[in-house]
Amino acid sequence: MSAPAQDELRRGWCPSTLRPMETGDGWLVRLHPPGARLDPTQMRRIAALARQHGNGLVEISARGNLQIRGVKPQAHPALVASLLAEQLVDEHDGQGPQRLTLVSPLAGDGAGRPLSPHPEERRRRVSKDGPDGSGASGSILRDAISKEMAPQDEGSGERIEPVDAAALAEVIEAVVRGIADLPAKTCVVVDDGGALSLDGFPADIRVQGIAGKVAIGLPGAIWLGPIEADAAADVTARLLAAFAAHHRHALQTIRRLRDLPEDALAALVAASGLPRTHAPAPRPAAKRAGLFTGHGGRFAAIIGLPFGRSDAATLDLLCAMAESFGDGDIRLSPWRGIAFRGLRRSDADALLGLGDELGLITDDDDPRLSVQACAGKPACLRAQTPTMADAALLAQAATKLLAGGLTMHVSGCVKSCAHPGPSALTLVGRDGHYDVVIDGTTRDAAFAELDLCEIMTRLQPGQDIHARLVAAGRVTGP
Template identity: 30%
Template sequence: MSGFTIKGWCPDAWRPMAAGDGLLVRVKPCFSRLSREETLQVCALSRQYGNGLIDVTRRANLQIRGVAEAGWRPLIEVLVNAGLVDPDHAIEARRNILLAPHWTVGDASHRLAVELREKLPELPDLPSKMGFVIDAGDALVLLDEPGDFRIERGESGGLILRAAGREKGVAVSEGEAVGRIIALAHWFHDSGGAAAGRMVRHDAPLPPWAQGDARPAPPAPPASRAQPGPVCAGFVYGVPFSQIEADRLAHAVTTAGATSLRLTPWRLVILEGGSAGEHPGLIADPADPLLRVEACPGAPFCPQATVATRDLARRLAPLMQESLHVSGCAKGCACSRKTALVLTGREGRFDLSRNAHAGDRADISGLHPDHIPALLETR
């Protein structure tokens, strides 16, 4: 399906992306964690320079939405001075590290992330969509999350280095893991990987030292890694459609007494040190039907979408017992996985597909949004 444009890059603070509601400015918190003070500052900046909406991205970052071009430079200056954006454009572009969200200070995942962060200047220039995954806990939680260069726990109990798109990796010690992942990034660069854009699309044979027969460890049960509820560090909350009003996020952090905010790639955040409770704009109930539904911003917030998405998704959520993806166009930005039902916007209407990705061949085409709830009720 055509009709949309693949940008080929992701926004960051130094290279914002224009959306229907203004510029998107991405903030990449160190290890996907913000202190209470940093969280409240980002919320204040969202109100001052943006439209008061904040996205939680699939890479466990934040996006300040609706920034005017005239406000971008002052916003960047504040973020740099706060230590939330690197003053070096190249280093900021390389800070695409997705860390297993339940890391603790000093564990293997944290140690590796600290080392990789310190060695970012050693990396080559890479396409902006590329990223690193560190998932070194006993059970893997990021197997389904995109990342081109991966350090993971292997099924034998040790660490492995694995390139995206390859089922197997090579065993590495903790002491050599970061050096090897940097070397793999250089190999990608030097072997012409930029033309492919992502490791999974780069078909050059891996160098011998990056080839092996080590498989990743089994994944953790989904319920143990991705649902609202209490955890050792605090309480996990869902973020409907990965977006929250800045005022509501600030209110939740303040009233819960949270010491920090930890982000995940699953539309969930952790209020660390905070008490459990109901907070407007966040989901505390793991049975909430909105947790089964993915939806991008849609029209008019995305210039490539021809349909509004999130109001329809809220209407459909109570009707769904399985997963649903409502996508404004065939890009499927909100969800790269197959879902039980996917509605893909096209020329002001929706195509419906079952067990599919956005943009896959439609089972029913040209549905008016108002007719879809009745269709699902009669399934």
């Protein structure tokens, strides 16, 4: 693997370590750490590489991946060489997803039962499987269904172990990697069903723990199963292989599983051989930052980066303290933060205290957590507004609304890189102003085009934006 030739670069794709994306402040290089896991020393090294080869800015993407900004073309080969040699990234040079799965940053901290067999063995099984469910993988699936449908001893009193979502995600990654023509943005959310809900993240397939088993969620509120967790990777691979076949013949119109025609989705469900089931019970919104109780008397601290961005020096200070504790690991959070795990309570408190001093997000009530913003102008070539600076001002101006549940998306253009889904208030950059969308996405109709000062004024009670949010049921008030 090596750095790409100049003609391989183009804006608008999913960047990676090997194939960066050209932006307004240089190349953007996206990193996918092995197993989505780092330790503090490795994070400090990434911060140092960001200073050495980029402009010193590090971001966490909406899918929980690291990004180094401002890399000069001539510096890229040396950056790639260091990242690969030091095993800071796990990259492949294919066109499919570099990282397919999204898991809780607290998954795999010691809870959950192990899975079997090894991912490489599962990959071999899936490669032998046929479209009709025959073969080894089909056998696993049939066994899983028969176990689920068999009578259960409800009076056994046995403790049901939760699904180890982190381990399951790694098996899925290994099994699915060999599927050709899978779109790069394909996403599988693997949720253990616990308190840290991932319900708010869009996905092509959802694998969710339910009472020690898993249910498979598809677009259109379709849920299948439940099945044994050991079978989930094989089922996911079969569903994604069928989706990739549809995408192969309709590259421009079928890019996500939700794009499948209704009859094609129905056929895919029928071919899975799984019974329909009810949707998992809704859970409260996840706590996104602060102190968390782990397993074995240990704790975790999740510290958010404002709008997903930090300078390398700040990251270095934070991770230097974590490194001094001598234990624990790091997971990247899809809420654009860093989870320091396996800590003593005093160490977790110290990290949160330092994060607060550095201006980072250490409290789940921080209004910045409810505002999504892309890199904006001038960092992005497409952006037409300075979204990061504007988002910070909007978070201050709308603190009470955000505390009451308002969600806001500040996008520099219609592409919606920071947040593809709907928000209560979406602002789309246009010639230095913003198109204002209520309860929609960047591609929905705007009711006004306003500058930042007008938006902040009209967000206040008694003004029209506030009134429209109330009418849409997105905020309370007169």
